[in-house]
Amino acid sequence: MTETALHPIAGVAARLHEDLDDGFDLGLLTLGPTETGAALVELERAANRLAALQSRLLAHASEARVEDEDGSPSTAVWFANATQVTRAEAHRRVRVAVATDERYDALAAASTSGSVTPGQADVIVRALDDLGGDVDAGVRDDAERALVGFAADHDARDLRVLGRRILDIVAPAIGEAREAELLAKEEREAAARVRLTMREDGHGCVHGRFTVPEMHGAMFAKMLDAIASPRRNHLRVDDTADVRPLWERRGQAFVELIERMRDADLPDAAGAGATVVVTMSVDTLTGGLAAASLDTGHRISPGEARRLACSADLAPAVLGTKSEVLDLGRAARFHNKPQRIALILRDQGCTAEGCDAPPHRCEAHHDDPWSRGGNTSVARGRLLCWRHHRVAHDPTYLTERLGTGKLRFTRRN
Numbered sequence: 001m002t003e004t005a006l007h008p009i010a011g012v013a014a015r016l017h018e019d020l021d022d023g024f025d026l027g028l029l030t031l032g033p034t035e036t037g038a039a040l041v042e043l044e045r046a047a048n049r050l051a052a053l054q055s056r057l058l059a060h061a062s063e064a065r066v067e068d069e070d071g072s073p074s075t076a077v078w079f080a081n082a083t084q085v086t087r088a089e090a091h092r093r094v095r096v097a098v099a100t101d102e103r104y105d106a107l108a109a110a111s112t113s114g115s116v117t118p119g120q121a122d123v124i125v126r127a128l129d130d131l132g133g134d135v136d137a138g139v140r141d142d143a144e145r146a147l148v149g150f151a152a153d154h155d156a157r158d159l160r161v162l163g164r165r166i167l168d169i170v171a172p173a174i175g176e177a178r179e180a181e182l183l184a185k186e187e188r189e190a191a192a193r194v195r196l197t198m199r200e201d202g203h204g205c206v207h208g209r210f211t212v213p214e215m216h217g218a219m220f221a222k223m224l225d226a227i228a229s230p231r232r233n234h235l236r237v238d239d240t241a242d243v244r245p246l247w248e249r250r251g252q253a254f255v256e257l258i259e260r261m262r263d264a265d266l267p268d269a270a271g272a273g274a275t276v277v278v279t280m281s282v283d284t285l286t287g288g289l290a291a292a293s294l295d296t297g298h299r300i301s302p303g304e305a306r307r308l309a310c311s312a313d314l315a316p317a318v319l320g321t322k323s324e325v326l327d328l329g330r331a332a333r334f335h336n337k338p339q340r341i342a343l344i345l346r347d348q349g350c351t352a353e354g355c356d357a358p359p360h361r362c363e364a365h366h367d368d369p370w371s372r373g374g375n376t377s378v379a380r381g382r383l384l385c386w387r388h389h390r391v392a393h394d395p396t397y398l399t400e401r402l403g404t405g406k407l408r409f410t411r412r413n
Helices: 008-025 033-064 075-083 087-103 105-113 118-129 137-150 156-164 166-170 172-192 214-228 246-260 302-311 337-347 386-392
Strands: 195-200 206-211 276-281 292-294 314-319 325-327 362-366 381-385 397-401 407-411
Touching: 008 033, 033 075, 033 087, 033 105, 033 118, 075 087, 087 105, 087 118, 105 118, 105 137, 118 137, 118 156, 137 156, 137 166, 156 166, 166 172, 214 246, 292 302, 337 362, 337 381, 362 386, 381 386, 386 397, 386 407
Parallel strands: 276 314
Antiparallel strands: 195 206, 276 292, 314 325, 362 381, 397 407
């Protein structure tokens, strides 16, 4: 019985393993920084070339239907089972391999030389495939050569951006029309994928996820950043530096954005405005410790209710001892636009001691609580940032008015 001769490619793989064994046995103590860097670059190029060789074999495996050997449904599934790479990765590699072998000669040559990484090859194939079948072959070839050239100076992420605009570079006459077509398609698909989910965790927080079109995401980010402010060293109440990460500052800005939204800016819901009604007793409004109720079925602390009553669009329903409605709110409770401008000109920002929050991040606060007969005036009003406004209505802090007109907050013992 004669043995079947092995294809030379098997010998290549065997020699690679032998050379790698030799490399692992080498000591690195005498390898200097310059030599180390050069060796890393060459090994990366060698890895790119090895990936290109494997890609060529994958294209051949697809043509030879290697999956028929064990009944796998596709070459990608066979490769995933044989090598333990994920199926998604296997499908990606087979797709790039077949496209490169069948359609993109310039990319194949660059990959073989090691000048294009597997990640760059994936991006280039996607960009060229996205051009569609109606693009002239000459234009497609120019786009391929251009992207392969860009790979020398740009990583896969940058290439993805360049790939989206490649027709503007190689064929400006049709680039704008194609970009408009792609953007319109993306916008239609994004509109169909819009989602927002929220759930309560039972411990005072609501968690949510959302998917919105890219434009609206950018608009939302600008709204939050305008409230969060680029300044990062706002002083806390205890005078320690506030170096909160961006995700936390944006989260608090989102809360403030919700509170700033006025009923007049929203459509009616079920025949009524989107106003949240806070129900509390007279004792709670004047400093008591009983919780307040919302018409949504939730409950909030008395300090939070009193804070919101200063500036949020709430309709307070103040009940007497027999649950009769004593007050449903007065529009004059809020500082109007001229009064707020006057406060901005006078206070120049938050009036809490040590705080440098600018006026656009502040709310109008009553020195004399509205619940105790205080009127809405400039003389007895002041600007407080969102953080200090919350503290001003927190019963765990003492409030002291300084001779400079600033407020000092001290935690109660």
